[in-house]
Amino acid sequence: MISIIKKILKLLTAAERKRLYLLFVVMTISGLFQVAGIASIMPFLALITSPGLLKTNKILNWLYTSLNFQSTNRFLIFAGVAVLIILIVSNVLVFLTLWGSERFAWMRSHTISRRLLKNYLYQPYVFFLNRNTTILGKNILSEVQQAVKGVIVPMMEIFTTGILALLIIAMLVKINLILAFSLMVILGSAYIFIYRIVKRRLNTIGKLRFQTNAERFKAINEAFSDIKQLKLMGRENFFIKSYSKPSLEYSRHNATNAVITQIPRYIMEIISFGGIIVVVLYLLASGKGFGEFLPLVGLYVFATYKLMPALQTIFAGVASVRFSMQALDVLYKDMYSFKEVSQESTLEKRKTDVISLKKEMTLENITFSYPETSKPVIDDLNIIIKANTSIAFVGATGAGKTTIADIILGLLRPEKGRILVDGVEITDENLPCWQRNLGYIPQNINLQDYNVARNIAFGIPESKLDMEAVEYASKIANFHDFVMEQLPNKYQTEIGERGVRLSGGQRQRIGIARALYFNPQVLVLDEATSALDGVTEEEVFRAIQNIAKTKTLIIIAHRLTTVQDCDVIYILEKGKIIGSGKYDELMKSNDKFRKMARAHL
DSSP: OHHHHHHHHHHSOHHHHHHHHHHHHHHHHHHHHHHHHHHHHHHHHHHHHOTTHHHHOHHHHHHHHHTTOOOHHHHHHHHHHHHHHHHHHHHHHHHHHHHHHHHHHHHHHHHHHHHHHHHHHTSOGGGGGGSOHHHHHHIIIIIHHHHIIIIIHHHHHHHHHHHHHHHHHHHHHHHOHHHHHHHHHHHHHHHHHHHHHHHHHHHHHHHHHHHHHHHHHHHHHHHHHTHHHHHHHTOHHHHHHHHHHHHHHHHHHHHHHHHHHHHHHHHHHHHHHHHHHHHHHHHHHTTOOHHHHHHHHHHHHHHHHHHHHHHHHHHHHHHHHHHHHHHHHHHHHHHHSSOOOOOSOHHHHHTTOOOOOSSEEEEEEEEEOOTTOOSOSEEEEEEEEETTOEEEEEESTTSSHHHHHHHHHTSSOOSEEEEEETTEEOOTTTHHHHHTTEEEEOSSOOOOSSBHHHHHSTTOOGGGOOHHHHHHHHHHTTOHHHHHHHSTTGGGOBOOGGGTTSOHHHHHHHHHHHHHTTOOSEEEEESTTTTSOHHHHHHHHHHHHHHHTTSEEEEEOSSGGGGTTOSEEEEEETTEEEEEEOHHHHHHHOHHHHHHHHHTO
16 A cells, blocks of 8 residues: 555655645545534434533533523524534535545646656657557556546545544544444454455456456557548458457446445445444443433434445545556556656757758768667668768668668667767767758658648647748648649648548658758658659659759668669668669669669569
């Protein structure tokens, strides 16, 4: 339990911990008022049945004389109103604490999920290579809420209702030790016995809930990620079945948890009210008259009425924590077990300085291996790239072409070697300044469900969007005329999810314009036209040729026809350069290059 509390407190900020402590204080005060309401019942009932207590009871007599009452009935009315006020105040405080705890819980769902998203997004690119982004999304959208509602809130309720239960028991001990002890033994041992029976089951279905929840998210993501292919091939039932099984199991596990947490309530009602009957029989056996023990019975009935929900809340809270611990453990691990990284906005850092490429970029002794692999993908690579030239990397699949591009982009950091730009080494500290000068055009452009302008100005808030930069980039990409002449709302035209309303060539032009929005000096094209047909590819490359006059182009190519005009072509094989030169030179001197060229004719 201590380890759970430590994890919860670490997941909260200092300000959130202060709010939590304040909420505990309010909950404790609410508990005191509830106990006061319970405690006031006994003297009030005793006073009604025996008005003579006004003379024999010192406290009641002092109140009667100090407040200058002239009749017993008026004092009884006063006492009844006072008890009623205490009960109203206690229930108002209960409502306020409920409101406070619910608001605290839902706001923590927001703040913790936001911090988790921030923690994920600021991880280096290599972090995402071995992780399913659907699972990361599931952790943010679902597991945070499960941890908050299933662990944090129940822990708060365990603490506050535990205080209330202790205060009620302390009051009962003060009044009658034997009966209080009997009540503690009967109710407490019953709850503990039930929990010991179900705790292993709760732990098991909690883990299964976590697994099936991940499978649900994965099935949905797979169903919608390629909806065109799904509809074309009529595979709806396959994906519905893929979702149905984990969804059914997920629902069953949650239902089982809900039933387990409520079972003791009905069992304990039988035990508790049976206990009241035993109390009555005990008092009758002791020879006391009915009027004498009626206030005590009334007190125990009301105390049980208040104590039962408290004990039930504690049991349900402990069960919920056991059921949801997997979610808390994953959040804690994903929030604090990763390598510490700077969470300063790279966009803001890039605004300060820019590392310009005016002469040459040098890749010196570059070696790189992917995590959990021993064989290097890039092995002791040395290249010099002159400014304002176009170079290409070609080779078979797995030769290391894309890895080199990612290293130049700074997405992957070499294990050995270094990158120099005009003699300046690119380090982790100045990497954002170098990336500010880079544009990247991938094979598949991931468009968002926004208008054309916001897709070109990727990740820029609409209020800060520079339309002049959008139009300038679009003109260089040979896309401006299409936007102005054929789109109904020009740059404000919505393009649909993943750009579904555009052709492949149009989507690729948006990708080129996006790469040019900040007017970088260096453009990296990673098989940017390999998914296009021949005519569209030629049109897109005409747009790229417009750029080549003023920028350094680094092209990862699949089709060799697209690199015929490059200044230098490097042939890669198993992470090493095995040939370089212009297209015509390589066609004459390099057998492998000729074979590759002929294969794509």
